[in-house]
């Protein structure tokens with residue numbers, strides 16, 4: 001039997017700066033493969049729009065690999081069954097891949113693959129995709145380790161790999177997936193070529209506007225890098241973007257680099273404690289919220305009666321991407337005002353994002369729901385956010401046509417029209433607010449405060465901080481590490497109400 005190394009592509013769909021590829025081709029022929037795992041794709045966090053992006057990235061990767069000698073092999077099914085099929089035709093010397101910092105299922109899948117490889121006496125070598133580390137990790141050293149890994153040189157793509165005699169397989173038809181085939185007309189196209197185009201456009205034309213436009217729902221669409229889906233699917237390596245940002249020594253590039261660091265900081269938490277995908281950081285916040293399918297549905301389709309929330313949600317549904325502040329506001333509204341469990345609203349949001357990245361996503365969902373106990377809680381006021389980031393209501397009018405004729409004075413609070421022009425209000429074909437903002441905000445704030453006053457709360461919180469907390473925010477850290485925990489608890493976790 002011919003000896004080969006399997007090069008197992010997962011969410012690292014590129015040949016440039018790909019350490020696994022570089023190492024795999026050193027001593028044997030390589031069999032580059034991507035496996036479509038239907039159990040993973042059928043999770044309620046996955047969607048047709050993500051598959052669309054992934055499919056385009058696979059086509060691009062297959063073309064790149066074909067150009068250097070061996071097309072990408074594609075199979076659908078269970079990884080171990082497919083590796084068994086390969087081992088019946090070749091002698092597998094090693095499996096080379098990046099470490100997947102994914103979700104609970106990919107974590108469990110990797111454990112099974114490891115057992116299989118051990119049983120078969122096949123070496124499985126994994127390389128770091130991001131600066132996220134497995135095993136016992138001392139949080140105090142994380143920054144240093146991150147830095148060291150980030151400073152490694154970029155790896156050139158090989159000029160040639162030897163071809164292998166094995167059926168390359170086809171990309172399966174969309175109908176094999178269980179998700180609804182909804183459209184997402186505004187989403188970015190997948191693949192490294194498109195990712196590089198976006199990256200060059202951002203650095204050449206938009207970097208100077210980055211910090212000033214980052215929170216505007218309209219302007220951020222062009223001025224944010226929107227590289228997140230290319231990072232999540234691995235079409236571009238994080239290091240590659242970092243190197244590029246390093247060329248420009250200004251505040252905008254520094255701001256971008258700090259966000260690229262957050263990327264790994266958040267994923268590290270889920271890597272250290274994979275259960276955080278389902279369970280609260282702090283156990284005292286478990287099961288405090290109530291399912292309500294009707295509210296969840298109205299929020300998800302952008303029919304809450306709050307114009308800025310609805311405009312943002314409809315824009316996200318159309319484009320598969322929205323900026324950080326808006327994501328935080330949408331989540332805050334679902335968790336505090338609608339009091340929905342973050343697991344439910346978080347899954348809805350995950351499906352909408354073409355950049356769904358479990359480590360960032362579930363951390364952020366918990367942060368914006370106040371369940372971590374180690375972050376400042378922010379309850380966003382959607383009316384204030386609308387007035388700040390869409391003062392004339394142009395974005396609202398674009399996405400909520402029901403309000404296109406309403407005057408600027410009422411665009412953020414159409415219900416006020418009832419007081420001044422009853423006739424116009426009765427004609428308005430727009431849903432009435434589904435919740436009372438001041439009351440629901442107050443209730444949420446009191447609920448969280450009550451929980452922080454329960455016996456033992458701060459002791460648990462301190463342990464959470466030691467395991468997961470960022471060591472960069474010195475003032476908060478000092479307070480958490482001080483012995484005066486009880487006395488300081490109110491300022492430490494002050495609830496910021498943006499009313």
Ligand SMILES: Cc1cc2nc3c(=O)[nH]c(=O)nc-3n(C[C@H](O)[C@H](O)[C@H](O)COP(=O)(O)OP(=O)(O)OC[C@H]3O[C@@H](n4cnc5c(N)ncnc54)[C@H](O)[C@@H]3O)c2cc1C
Nearest residue numbers: 224225226227228259260263324327328355356357361364
């Ligand atoms: C509730 C919620 C859910 C989120 N879910 C995801 C998700 O599934 N996938 C995802 O990539 N991001 C997620 N984010 C973080 C952030 O909103 C996006 O990374 C960012 O909006 C992507 O746009 P961009 O590429 O233009 O970012 P830029 O501002 O151009 O930043 C460049 C890169 O830095 C990283 N980054 C930026 N902001 C953050 C952040 N706050 N936390 C961690 N990394 C960051 C991303 O990799 C991003 O692509 C979420 C935020 C919230 C509040």
